[in-house]
Amino acid sequence: MEISKSSSRKAQWQKKSLPYLYLLPAFLIMGVITFYPLIYQVIISFTNFETQHLLLGLKSPELEFIGFKNYVDIFTAALPVENFNFFRVLEFNFWWALSNVMLHVPAGVLIATLLNTEGLWMKRIYRAVYILPVVVPPLVVATIWTNIFDERYGAMNQLLANISTYFGHVGPIYIRWFEDVKPPIPGFLPGAPLTLAYYAMMMANFWLGWPFMSVVATGALQSIPKDLYEAASIDGATGGQQFWNITVPLLRPAMIPAAVYGFTLSFNLFNFVFFMTGGGPARSTELLVTFAYNLVRNLRWYGVAAAFAVIIFAVAMVVFLITNRITRATQNYSEA
Amino acid sequence: MNPAKTAPNKNPIVRFLTMNTSGQTSGRSLxxxxxxxxxxxxxxxxxxxxxxxxxxxxxxxxxxxxxxxxxxxxxxxxxFIAYQQVLDRPTGNPVTFIELLKNSILLSVGVGLIALLIAVTAAYAFSRLKFKLREVLMVLVFIPLLMPAVGLSTPLYLLLNQVQIKQCSPEVLAIQPFTTCEEGVRGRLLFNLRDSLFGVGIAMTATALPFAVWNLKGYLDTIPKELEEAAAIDGADTNQTFWQIVIPLAAPQLAVTFFLGFIGHWQEFVTTWLFLSQPKDYTLAMTLYNMTGQYANSVPWNRFAAMAVIVALPVAVVYIALQKRIVGGLTTGGVKG
Structure with a gap:
């Protein structure tokens, strides 16, 4: 009796501990390589960690704890970096993500609707080609567009020169896409002037972004019953009215999660910005992530970089809470 | 219309490419x-x-x-002369294309596989088992997902950089951070974990692992529980259910997760460019960046173009082969979406 009781207790204990056994490998490793660095990051964000402390880390004798100085320096633009203003970068970062999504989603929906037109010729070919930007890795796309916008040899300036011959202009065109500091449309975004480099990146990212939205929109379009349109056309609704009153509301539940996904992706779109402009000219196209990278790789102010990363984390948290709310709200909408 | 043939396909890309567009439903012609x-x-x-x-x-x-x-x-x-030149001598350094390819594959496949293998049991526990602290631990896994990869690179750089092997004198080896050379002896650096593919792999796993746990949990949630319940009635315990029912059922989705990771890691640039300094450790993505725009004053553009095509091809092939599942995976399994 004694033995069976203890063995059943053992079995019960095994059953209770089993979930933790399943979690153990992942948490053991994440503890060392993910969570410990995250905590370490918070600690060094309060220090003046620089290159001379690399060897001994927190044990170096000259390492000083300087409280919130790194954070204050970042917010008050007191860092000895030219043209850096945290709130301008933040504003540009939000505008960059928002303006991308505001272009990609409508373009994706419109093109999907266009391709959904009954009786359109060569539809399969269009579909097969339009999906190509989704397939090419973004890193390669970024390098290609960097060369396309090259001032002297880039395809964009050559294309513009070819087109402008029809308007009587002869000779090459040299637009300095990535160097021109003067914003082409002054005062477009108050507080954060948008240079030509911004528009160049918008073009490149537009090429990359709308096909994905179009794929999602096509999927959603398929689930809209055709009789809705038939009923509407019997009632005398025009094509435009059908689009606004049937297509748009019924696409919304599918497009909002996609838009949120696109927003998060653009918000942290490191490769494009780093490859095409490196944040320039005069830091006008710097995103939070590219500036954080500059802090570590070029300036090597590890303490400041850690503080900056903590701030990025806070911003990401706010963005997540907002977008999560939006997604939830639309889920309820689609269920209702 | 054969109903079997027109079974609805959930995947947007497949529908996008194959949807019936002949327009029999309405008499209106364009x-x-x-x-x-x-x-x-x-x-x-x-x-x-x-x-x-x-x-x-x-x-x-x-x-x-x-x-x-x-x-x-x-x-x-x-x-094909540009392709030939890129394959012969991709950079100015004495590194062969094969070595670069090997580095890229080592990182992308290695990190993908390791993250997947470690994550799968944890994902199963989160998806199916009941235990205290479940919510707390899930939030803990989610926290690193909010941090962009750049944000985690500073502490990883500093911590990995402290693991070094040094030759202090012909006889004495020092393994930091456990032992150091004597005071005043600088020693010759033999190995720096930060400046090695292994260290970069660790840094990439640091962000890939929580993502894999979260992603796989999402996938496992979509697998119906009936089979497992039936197995439990037949007397199978949790371990048997996991290895004999769940793993085979989830295998295709495990593969998809692996390939999604591969697509991401193949393009990894943030950590590699920050951590690695020796040309022999460079990856294809880093080489391509070195051939781009203002950084490549001496590189002919036909070679850059050939390299771009070569770097793009594996991802494009994987994407086209897996298009049935990828968009679905991005929108249902991923939390970052």
């Missing part, structure tokens, strides 16, 4: 003027999509080593 108008618009979009692709493909097939002085979008010649 008026010619509208057809022509739409064709013009569609062709214009087609041209804009093809523009960079044709530009880079044309350049890669060119034998001209000078930079392009005028726009060419259709190959005038098919020359």
């Amino acid at each position: 008026p010619l003027w509208r057809q022509l108008l739409f064709q013009v618009v569609c062709l214009a979009i087609l041209a804009s999509v093809m523009f960079p692709i044709m530009y880079i493909v044309t350049m890669s097939f060119s034998s001209k080593t000078t930079r392009p002085s005028s726009l060419e979008l259709i190959p005038k010649e098919i020359s």
Whole structure:
């Protein structure tokens, strides 16, 4: 009796501990390589960690704890970096993500609707080609567009020169896409002037972004019953009215999660910005992530970089809470 | 209409490519003027999509080593000399293409596999088992997902950089941070974990692992529980259910997660460019960046183009092969979406 009781207790204990056994490998490793660095990051964000402390880390004798100085320096633009203003970068970062999504989603929906037109010729070919930007890795796309916008040899300036011959202009065109500091449309975004480099990146990212939205929109379009349109056309609704009153509301539940996904992706779109402009000219196209990278790789102010990363984390948290709310709200909408 | 043939396919890309568009449902046909108008618009979009692709493909097939002085979008010649040169000697350093490829594959496949293998049991526990602290631990896994990869690179750089092996004197080896050379002896650096592919792999796993746990949990949630319940009634315990029922059922989705990770890690640039300093450790993505724009004053553009095509191909092939599942995986399994 004694033995069976203890063995059943053992079995019960095994059953209770089993979930933790399943979690153990992942948490053991994440503890060392993910969570410990995250905590370490918070600690060094309060220090003046620089290159001379690399060897001994927190044990170096000259390492000083300087409280919130790194954070204050970042917010008050007191860092000895030219043209850096945290709130301008933040504003540009939000505008960059928002303006991308505001272009990609409508373009994706419109093109999907266009391709959904009954009786359109060569539809399969269009579909097969339009999906190509989704397939090419973004890193390669970024390098290609960097060369396309090259001032002297880039395809964009050559294309513009070819087109402008029809308007009587002869000779090459040299637009300095990535160097021109003067914003082409002054005062477009108050507080954060948008240079030509911004528009160049918008073009490149537009090429990359709308096909994905179009794929999602096509999927959603398929689930809209055709009789809705038939009923509407019997009632005398025009094509435009059908689009606004049937297509748009019924696409919304599918497009909002996609838009949120696109927003998060653009918000942290490191490769494009780093490859095409490196944040320039005069830091006008710097995103939070590219500036954080500059802090570590070029300036090597590890303490400041850690503080900056903590701030990025806070911003990401706010963005997540907002977008999560939006997604939830639309889920309820689609269920209702 | 055969109902079996028109079974609804959940995947947007497949539907996008194969949807029935012959238009039997409505008698309305497209008026010619509208057809022509739409064709013009569609062709214009087609041209804009093809523009960079044709530009880079044309350049890669060119034998001209000078930079392009005028726009060419259709190959005038098919020359593989640029591909040959890139494969022979991809950079100015004495590194072969095979080594670069090996580094890229090592990182992308290695990190993908390791993250998957470690994550799968944890994902199962989160998806199916009941235990205290479940919510707390799940939030803990979610926290690193909010941090962009750049944000985690500083502490990883500092911590990995402290793991070094040094030759203090011919007889004495020091393994930091456990032992150090004597005071005043600098020693010769033999190995720095930060400056090695292994260290970069660790840094990449640090962000890939929580993502894999979260992603796989999402997948496992979509697998119906009936089979497992039946197995439990037949007397199978949790371990048996996991290995004999769940793993085989989830295998295709495990593969998809692996390939999604592969696509991401293949393009990894943030950590590799920050951590690695020796040309022998460079990856294909880093080499491509070195050949781009202002950083490549001496690199002929036809070689850059050939390299771009080579780096893009594996991802494009994987994507096309897996298109049935990828978009679905991005929108259902991923939390970052």
